Amino acid sequence: MADLKDVKKVVLAYSGGLDTSIILKWLQSELRAEVVTFTADLGQGDELEPARKKAEMMGAKSVYVEDLREEFIRDFVFPMFRANALYEGVYLLGTSIARPLISKRLVEIAAEEGADAIAHGATGKGNDQVRFELSAYALNPDIRVIAPWRDWTLKSRTDLIEFAEKHQIPIPKDKRGEAPFSVDANMLHSSSEGKVLEDPAEEPPEDVYQRTLSPEAAPDEATIVEIEFEKGDPVALNGKSMSPATLFQALNDYGRDNGIGRIDLVENRFVGMKSRGVYETPGGTILIAAHRAIESITLDRGAAHLKDELMPRYAELIYNGFWFSPEREMLQAAIDHSQADVEGRVRLKLYKGNVIVIGRESKKSLYSDALVTFEDDRGAYDQKDAAGFIRLNALRLRTLAARKRG
CATH class of the missing domain: 3.40.50.620 (HUPs)
Incomplete structure (x- = not known):
């Protein structure tokens, strides 16, 4: 010292x-x-x-x-959600x-x-x-x-x-x-760790949960919400424009009342040990489902798949403390570029711990009825073209198979 x-x-x-x-x-x-x-x-x-x-x-x-x-x-949570960031597949990085x-x-x-x-x-x-x-x-x-x-x-x-x-x-x-366990909380989530939670084989006691009703105690009737997006960020809820924090708090309330956002996780800490935590992220769980839904109709396949490849690295940077690093900022620039046309509305059904997407629409939608219909598509897509497409993609597989046959 x-x-x-x-x-x-x-x-x-x-x-x-x-x-x-x-x-x-x-x-x-x-x-x-x-x-x-x-x-x-x-x-x-x-x-x-x-x-x-x-x-x-x-x-x-x-x-x-x-x-x-x-x-x-506005400046930390929303940019992270544009990336659909999840650490180790489940943790919303609260x-x-x-x-x-x-x-x-x-x-x-x-x-x-x-x-x-x-x-x-x-x-x-x-x-x-x-x-x-x-x-x-x-x-x-x-x-x-x-x-x-x-x-x-x-x-x-x-x-x-x-x-x-x-x-x-x-x-x-x-x-x-x-203390029976330690708690950290903010608008995005609450996390509980230690003491009674240290044995990952034991179910957490109900009093660990502070932000959500249990799914069993949630209403028997579903709640329908609609989220509107502009450039990848939510800007309105149920037709009403709101500031970022106001909108997010409203999503938290919906999530809390419907038992949404509980996870029980054993994670790999950056310092080298495994740790068991119980996290509640009610509004964030709703938001990430809605964001992926609006991206599904507005993002090109190549951009969407590349985002999903970059996401684990981006999430790991945030988890490990590198928010202000040049590599996180580089990834953020690419992610933000992808969000230019991510706009429209998503309807969701909230029911007993579940977030179910029931509709999505956008003026920038890439979804085409003319291309996917099973009815007469009037020349929008010539099914005969698929034969050559398959032959070309099968060429290397057939060559390998012939070698194996010997």
């Missing part, structure tokens, strides 16, 4: 919870540093005013509490995509405040430390990052409680014992 002794002012990513409150006091007491706190409202659902008051009570030099919901959905925005503001506030460093509360075992720090270094190569979980001597829940009591940090009653 010797290299931190000259740090005079730190901008801390602050949630107002016990861990980051202990970090705030640790920075003050161990480094003798002034601490500026930054609390981002990304739609996590917590009341943010208590975080402000707690930071002020604990002697923070400055306190930033910012509503970033519109920026989060935690991953929030970190670059938080890091961006930490770096900006550090510049505004003349701070020497930024700090975060991510542990040394997880992905978030990588995401926070790679993002910060990409935006300011000279930024100093303090990660107390890698530097301090506190190793257990008991150590944290003792430190909090010693420094008169308020400890809620529900924080004195071991």
